[in-house]
Amino acid sequence: MKEIVVISGKGGTGKTSLTASFAVLGGQDVIVADCDVDAADMHLLLEPDFKVAENFYSGVIAKIDQDICTQCGKCAEICRFGAIPVIDGKYIVQPLDCEGCGYCARICLVDAIIMEEQNVGDWYVSTIKTGSTMVHAKLGIGAENSGKLVAKVKNEAKRIAGERQKDLVLVDGSPGIGCPVVSSLSGAHFVVLVTEPTVSGFHDLERVYQLVKKFGIHAGCIINKADLNAELTQRIRDFIQVNKIEPLAELPYDETFTAAMTDGKTIVEFSDGELQKLIRQSWEKIKES
Amino acid sequence: MMKIAIASGKGGTGKTTLSTNLAVYLSEKMPVVLVDLDVEEPNSGLFIHGELIHQEDKFKIVPEWKSNDCTLCGNCREVCNFHAIVQLADEIMVFPQLCHSCYACSELCPTDSLPMIPEKMGELREFQAQKLTFIESKLDIGQEQAVPLIEQALRYLDENHPDVDLKIFDSPPGTSCPVIEATKDADLVILVTEPTPFGLHDLKLAVETMRELKKRFVVIINRYGIGNDDVVEYCDGEAIPIVAKIPNSKAIAERYSRGELLFSAVPEFRTELDKVVDFINALHRELS
Numbered sequence: 001m002k003e004i005v006v007i008s009g010k011g012g013t014g015k016t017s018l019t020a021s022f023a024v025l026g027g028q029d030v031i032v033a034d035c036d037v038d039a040a041d042m043h044l045l046l047e048p049d050f051k052v053a054e055n056f057y058s059g060v061i062a063k064i065d066q067d068i069c070t071q072c073g074k075c076a077e078i079c080r081f082g083a084i085p086v087i088d089g090k091y092i093v094q095p096l097d098c099e100g101c102g103y104c105a106r107i108c109l110v111d112a113i114i115m116e117e118q119n120v121g122d123w124y125v126s127t128i129k130t131g132s133t134m135v136h137a138k139l140g141i142g143a144e145n146s147g148k149l150v151a152k153v154k155n156e157a158k159r160i161a162g163e164r165q166k167d168l169v170l171v172d173g174s175p176g177i178g179c180p181v182v183s184s185l186s187g188a189h190f191v192v193l194v195t196e197p198t199v200s201g202f203h204d205l206e207r208v209y210q211l212v213k214k215f216g217i218h219a220g221c222i223i224n225k226a227d228l229n230a231e232l233t234q235r236i237r238d239f240i241q242v243n244k245i246e247p248l249a250e251l252p253y254d255e256t257f258t259a260a261m262t263d264g265k266t267i268v269e270f271s272d273g274e275l276q277k278l279i280r281q282s283w284e285k286i287k288e289s
Numbered sequence: 290m291m292k293i294a295i296a297s298g299k300g301g302t303g304k305t306t307l308s309t310n311l312a313v314y315l316s317e318k319m320p321v322v323l324v325d326l327d328v329e330e331p332n333s334g335l336f337i338h339g340e341l342i343h344q345e346d347k348f349k350i351v352p353e354w355k356s357n358d359c360t361l362c363g364n365c366r367e368v369c370n371f372h373a374i375v376q377l378a379d380e381i382m383v384f385p386q387l388c389h390s391c392y393a394c395s396e397l398c399p400t401d402s403l404p405m406i407p408e409k410m411g412e413l414r415e416f417q418a419q420k421l422t423f424i425e426s427k428l429d430i431g432q433e434q435a436v437p438l439i440e441q442a443l444r445y446l447d448e449n450h451p452d453v454d455l456k457i458f459d460s461p462p463g464t465s466c467p468v469i470e471a472t473k474d475a476d477l478v479i480l481v482t483e484p485t486p487f488g489l490h491d492l493k494l495a496v497e498t499m500r501e502l503k504k505r506f507v508v509i510i511n512r513y514g515i516g517n518d519d520v521v522e523y524c525d526g527e528a529i530p531i532v533a534k535i536p537n538s539k540a541i542a543e544r545y546s547r548g549e550l551l552f553s554a555v556p557e558f559r560t561e562l563d564k565v566v567d568f569i570n571a572l573h574r575e576l577s
Contacts (some may be wrong), residue, residue, distance in 0.1 A: 010300065010332070011300010011462050012299065039490075039494060040488055044487065044490060099391065100370055103391050103392065106393065141497055142466060142469040142498060142501065147433070176435075178435050178467070198542075199333035199548035203332060204330045204332070211432045228546050232546060261485050262358065264486065286480060
């Protein structure tokens with residue numbers, strides 16, 4: 001089984017529109033995982049039926065039983081996150097500040113603090129319009145542990161792929177270089193880097209590629225909006241060559257991306273032309289990589 | 290004094306474009322500090338060219354195992370809720386990337402075998418460009434947690450520029466912990482979106498987040514003219530003010546691609562930016 005992860009460093013480069021197009025091109029052969037759990041959008045194009053929905057519990061948060069608390073203040077004193085202020089004479093844990101380390105509960109002299117398991121989001125297994133399966137999720141507001149939810153979504157997709165003897169798992173990764181991206185990348189066989197020829201697009205590509213290199217994963221690159229800035233497109237080509245990244249496609253600046261999305265369709269379903277041909281060719285290269 | 294965070298659910302909607310243009314434009318009339326809090330992928334610095342006046346490494350505090358008096362009792366491993374400590378046959382291993390610096394292992398160790406030491410997680414730089422002070426914080430590759438660095442950048446701001454009238458934060462995308470950290474002290478959050486289904490979906494998540502945080506927030510629509518009217522209808526329905534609508538334009542995209550600011554070169558952009566400035570001025574009068 002091969003696991004392909006699409007990431008971009010910078011947001012708004014067309015990553016999700018392209019991943020959804022690949023999901024349609026792959027049809028029944030691919031199990032799809034939307035690991036951009038913080039702002040998951042792929043369901044807007046792939047019509048999932050949300051058939052299986054599960055809560056995701058991860059991490060804990062402190063809660064003080066006011067009937068037992070003697071207001072000694074020890075918990076607030078040791079809390080490095082300033083999560084236990086005194087409000088109206090009572091020590092109250094602020095859920096958004098609490099990191100769930102449990103130190104306070106361990107040192108409370110009267111056992112007034114319990115650590116409650118936290119529902120940090122929901123995850124779903126859906127049949128999508130291609131007839132295949134997508135695993136996706138919704139992270140709760142301000143939740144920690146998005147990396148763990150990413151791992152859950154990905155592992156579930158892999159389990160299903162194994163069960164149904166599918167060869168490909170296609171993962172839409174998250175932006176940035178932090179824990180959700182690290183979680184998306186771990187275990188991947190091939191990374192598709194979607195970038196654009198803007199100073200920020202290139203800067204973010206360089207940063208996220210350093211992370212990919214740490215994992216030692218083979219990568220390919222799609223330059224979207226390649227005609228926006230000829231000089232930067234050339235610099236990205238040079239970067240790709242020097243780092244032995246596989247060039248997958250150079251796509252034109254094309255408002256079909258938006259038009260298709262507005263119509264609830266992927267680019268390859270919306271219309272057929274040069275852009276779609278380039279996307280299909282890059283999908284063939286990705287499959288063979 | 291006012292703090293304004295520029296945020297968005299979806300990435301790539303124009304947070305950095307707005308933050309940099311707004312900060313430089315306003316700094317022509319008053320002192321402004323811009324802080325790039327998108328520490329994973331900070332981009333504001335690509336648009337602002339000032340003189341580097343200060344640079345420092347930023348550290349998080351993590352435990353380091355000292356074998357000397359350790360009895361391998363296993364207490365540290367047990368108290369760590371983040372699985373950052375592993376006990377092997379005759380040693381303790383610490384995984385700094387997983388550590389949240391809660392100090393529990395260190396302070397609860399009966400033999401003081403886990404002193405807390407600093408580990409570099411990123412860098413902070415301060416630049417001066419005329420009346421604009423620009424602070425950039427950048428996470429090292431391989432570090433997984435953005436929140437401690439965002440927190441330190443904000444602390445640096447408070448300690449070094451307590452009196453500057455206007456502070457603008459270029460925030461990370463999304464709705465999870467880094468966004469909460471970057472917006473929690475703001476007097477106003479400006480959510481930048483685009484009029485597309487992705488833009489609308491992620492805007493709704495951002496709105497939910499801001500309501501949960503009880504933040505005052507407004508919306509700016511970027512690339513106005515593409516997509517459909519759903520974002521406008523949603524904002525109207527929810528009584529969320531739309532402060533400006535920046536038109537969709539390839540000329541803007543091209544200037545952005547080269548790392549150029551827009552307000553002096555693109556009149557239709559400046560018209561919209563003026564609306565944002567008027568809104569900020571009105572709010573400033575209201576708050577002071």
